Amino acid sequence: MKRISQRDIARQLGVNVSTVSRALRGLDGVSLELKQQIEQLAEEGGYRPNPFAVSLRYDTTRTIGIVVPDVAYNHNAHIVKSIEAEARKAGYMCIITDSNDQSENEKNCVELLLNMHVEGIIICLAQDTADFSHLERLKRAHIPVVLFDRAADIGLSSVIINDVASAREATNSLIEGGSRRIAFLGGPNQMKQNTDRKHGYLEALRQHNIPIRTELVKCHRISFNSGLTDTLELLSLPEPPDAILASHGLLGISALQAIESRGFRIPDDVSIIAYMTDWVSEMSHPRVSFVKQNLKEIGIKAFRLLLDQMKGDDSVQHVVVSARLELRDSTKKKTLRKYD
Amino acid sequence: MKRISQRDIARQLGVNVSTVSRALRGLDGVSLELKQQIEQLAEEGGYRPNPFAVSLRYDTTRTIGIVVPDVAYNHNAHIVKSIEAEARKAGYMCIITDSNDQSENEKNCVELLLNMHVEGIIICLAQDTADFSHLERLKRAHIPVVLFDRAADIGLSSVIINDVASAREATNSLIEGGSRRIAFLGGPNQMKQNTDRKHGYLEALRQHNIPIRTELVKCHRISFNSGLTDTLELLSLPEPPDAILASHGLLGISALQAIESRGFRIPDDVSIIAYMTDWVSEMSHPRVSFVKQNLKEIGIKAFRLLLDQMKGDDSVQHVVVSARLELRDSTKKKTLRKYD
């Protein structure tokens, strides 16, 4: 029932704990005979070093914290899984917390992680996080922090995708497919991720001298219902959009459903490109053309940046993981020029 | 940089640590004045009790472990989220591990959790777990364990859904919709969950005097590709099925895609019912009729059972959370009898 400790083994053999400690860690200074006896007892008793005692001794918890808006969302789950795997390789445990995409909860998550004495925190901001005091406090306390996916200009290391460029590329692709009234369906504007993607979208329009129509830009809450409402509004416009760029999978799927519910055809009447995972795209119908992000890479890079900081490197680094467009069935093929 | 401890506070005030300890926990035996000074210093220094030291002192880690086949799969993610929330309420931290649905990894996960000295483990078995020695070892060591979702008859507490009845109900519903050649697409047969669901399916057929055709029962690996292959085989039969009951979301989605790829219509040619989450069903097209499971409830119940055990209750309990059928667009409406 009770876990066996070095002391228990020492007592049984009438030797000192320090000897047991050395033997169990394979250090020399223990006779072979004694060492074997110790190892056998450890084996029999199912001895496992108490990581809490070790932590105390070394003043290091070998634990990091992760904060995500929603672990149940495919995109986040994959990143978390990747961080976990990378952390484990380095001997770190992860404490995963979920902010439910709300800034208020996010603060509690950080608080909880600090209480656990994590050595660092990897965090994806909640969509409504506009006050960064909880993160600035971390910075002041010199606690390693890495932002991922959704970053902010607050002097913290980050791993994000090339938001501007990927949105530009996606928009260009829609334009090349013949779309001219392209809508942008995004999240709240205090999210840098959102403004970046929106800028990429706007840049592409400008490059092609396509007039920007503010009524085609919908930046509200990231949620299924919000996406539904916004898309229905778009479709009710006198001149509805002929394409939608959605900055989040939830928005992409809700747009798709809204479009179909109104009897529009995809991609003939309205094309869609969304930021989403392979799996969500694969499952959708028609399969949504998407901005594919290397989630595994994001997780690995995020942990590595954190590890750097935990090792004492206090430089602020920004890593950009390139995303690329994957065309599926929600977009039209590139239209041929007249003279082709 | 370095975290402040009770001792640091004590030194600054020239008092004893034990006094600081009492003050910080609001115990009496400290003058109001001193208490306030201590609290102020704690506040300023960002003092947080070291949970590792506390664990050591109390010989309790207030940590539990979770093992899931794949956290990135919607179904599991929701359950994990629920367990986490419930555990937090009770002051427990969760260490989440992912077996990638492989028995070999599952053993490593359990090992890792034991190394972390978790007080209990909540586990969903990998689909290929046929050897339960790692779990039996836990039982012998009196370490609290709760199985969820996929259980086994090995004398451990569990939380599952009503597998037999829900599969029977789903099959009955397909029969009522007019289907007679109903296929069962499941996982490996050493999974009790699978045999239970299969039995429910077979019972329904027997009740309706529908001959059982072994070629319509496909119990292989649970994976997208496996589901694809099996479904294509089913569709290639001289007499292909007119309905499919899929015991897992991956299988359901792959069946749907296979059916469409062969030009069959859903539900007119082939109906589908699958065990999946609301979100996956909602996203699919046509939306798949599904066995809806109360994932939050499963998580809550699982943690509660574990908590019971951690408190010393060593009775083996089996909780069944009722699932119910949710009809969507992949099944035909109940056919009317001829004389209606």
Place this chain on the structure above:
DNA sequence: TTGAAAGCGTTACCAT
């Protein structure tokens, strides 16, 4: 080769 002791942060107990 082995032992003894101190220390990590905290709490409980007993003494003052």
Place this chain on the structure above:
DNA sequence: ATGGTAACGCTTTCAA
């Protein structure tokens, strides 16, 4: 009201 001390499990340093 406050202090001193031992203890949790482990590692490290120094002594034997």
